[in-house]
Amino acid sequence: MKVTGVKTYVIENESAPRTGGGSETGNWYIGGKYFLILELSTDEGIIGLGEKLTGSSFTGNMTWRDFRSQIQLVHETVEAFVVGKNPFDIEKIYYDMYAGRHDYRLPSLHYGMVLSGIEMALWDIVGKATNQPIYNLLGGKCWDKLRAYAYMPPIPEGKAENAGAVAEQLLREGNTACKFDPFHPITGVPRDITLKEITYTENIFKSIRSAVGNELEVALGTHGQLTTYSAIRVAKAIEPYQPFWFEEPVSPENIDEMARVASHTSIPIATGERLATIFQFSELLKKQAAQIIQIDIGQAGGILVGKKVAAMAEANYAVIAPHMYCGPVAAAAALQVATCAPNFMIAEANQGPLHKKIFKDPVVFENGFIEIPKGPGLGVEFDPKVLEKHIVS
Numbered sequence: 001m002k003v004t005g006v007k008t009y010v011i012e013n014e015s016a017p018r019t020g021g022g023s024e025t026g027n028w029y030i031g032g033k034y035f036l037i038l039e040l041s042t043d044e045g046i047i048g049l050g051e052k053l054t055g056s057s058f059t060g061n062m063t064w065r066d067f068r069s070q071i072q073l074v075h076e077t078v079e080a081f082v083v084g085k086n087p088f089d090i091e092k093i094y095y096d097m098y099a100g101r102h103d104y105r106l107p108s109l110h111y112g113m114v115l116s117g118i119e120m121a122l123w124d125i126v127g128k129a130t131n132q133p134i135y136n137l138l139g140g141k142c143w144d145k146l147r148a149y150a151y152m153p154p155i156p157e158g159k160a161e162n163a164g165a166v167a168e169q170l171l172r173e174g175n176t177a178c179k180f181d182p183f184h185p186i187t188g189v190p191r192d193i194t195l196k197e198i199t200y201t202e203n204i205f206k207s208i209r210s211a212v213g214n215e216l217e218v219a220l221g222t223h224g225q226l227t228t229y230s231a232i233r234v235a236k237a238i239e240p241y242q243p244f245w246f247e248e249p250v251s252p253e254n255i256d257e258m259a260r261v262a263s264h265t266s267i268p269i270a271t272g273e274r275l276a277t278i279f280q281f282s283e284l285l286k287k288q289a290a291q292i293i294q295i296d297i298g299q300a301g302g303i304l305v306g307k308k309v310a311a312m313a314e315a316n317y318a319v320i321a322p323h324m325y326c327g328p329v330a331a332a333a334a335l336q337v338a339t340c341a342p343n344f345m346i347a348e349a350n351q352g353p354l355h356k357k358i359f360k361d362p363v364v365f366e367n368g369f370i371e372i373p374k375g376p377g378l379g380v381e382f383d384p385k386v387l388e389k390h391i392v393s
Helices: 064-081 090-099 109-130 160-172 195-212 228-241 255-263 277-286 303-315 328-339 384-390
Strands: 003-012 034-042 047-052 145-151 177-180 217-220 269-271 369-371
Touching: 003 064, 003 109, 003 384, 034 064, 034 109, 034 328, 047 109, 047 328, 064 090, 064 109, 090 109, 090 303, 109 303, 109 328, 145 328, 160 195, 195 217, 195 228, 217 228, 228 255, 255 269, 255 277, 277 303, 303 328
Parallel strands: 145 177, 177 217
Antiparallel strands: 003 034, 034 047, 145 369
């Protein structure tokens, strides 16, 4: 079997109310406003499905035309390194793409997303050719269903004392864990977090614990927007309430500073959504900067990189909690890795309206768990009627 070409198309997402705690912030495109899908074709008629993440950067008035360069990069990479190759040779193809050009050997997340999308499509071909889910080709199932966490809905009036009622709602819906980020904006240079903001966050935890006790795990899902000293102050304030984790307390570029935060608190540090390649995750674990590894299969290099990172984490008694703020195909790829990882802890349940209906057999998140796809390859297939209504290029 040989890969013969690639087809790409862009799907426009449907908006939904934004979650993550705090006050109402209007609608948002969960996983991004657009999903860039790719299909690898073969000379035996098998089509492999993949997704090049576009993320939340393309929102507002931007259109799919604003990332035409990404579309072109997918085509150029496939034509240079994949066409004519046996799709079973995934490791070889990956390193041809990764290291075939000397000056581009250290890929950014921009190119890492391209590698990941192509790699998951190769795995989809292999799974379909062997009539097996990908997880069966990587050691088999460790789990019958996958525990997942919800994003906290907006807190009524943004008042910390109302967070307990939100936690009670999440429990009624069957959730066992959630997360929120109270520190806005989430982008930009790491900044000082004021005592007022820290106290507000502490009071959110206090309200939740008063309302539901220890029935709900609650993670602080920050995005690296804190300075090191601010992260340490925040950790000290919320530590008595046993947070599930403290996510990206500082930006991921400086692993030593993240390790410094970790050394000052008993709260587990979680990170990984903005790391790429096995090498960056190796440094993270070696420096004991985090014990909850939030690898994004659609950014870090794909399914095989995900399996390798899970194994490295396993050897360090760390767990994986895959980052799944992405489109539906990349999410399906993450589920394949999670299913065959013995040290899987929990996944991100981040589904917008389109995620829930775009496949013939939708991925189901219910009562705090995600059902594992059972079909060959990625185990998902687009519903053509739904797809047709959302393709914009």
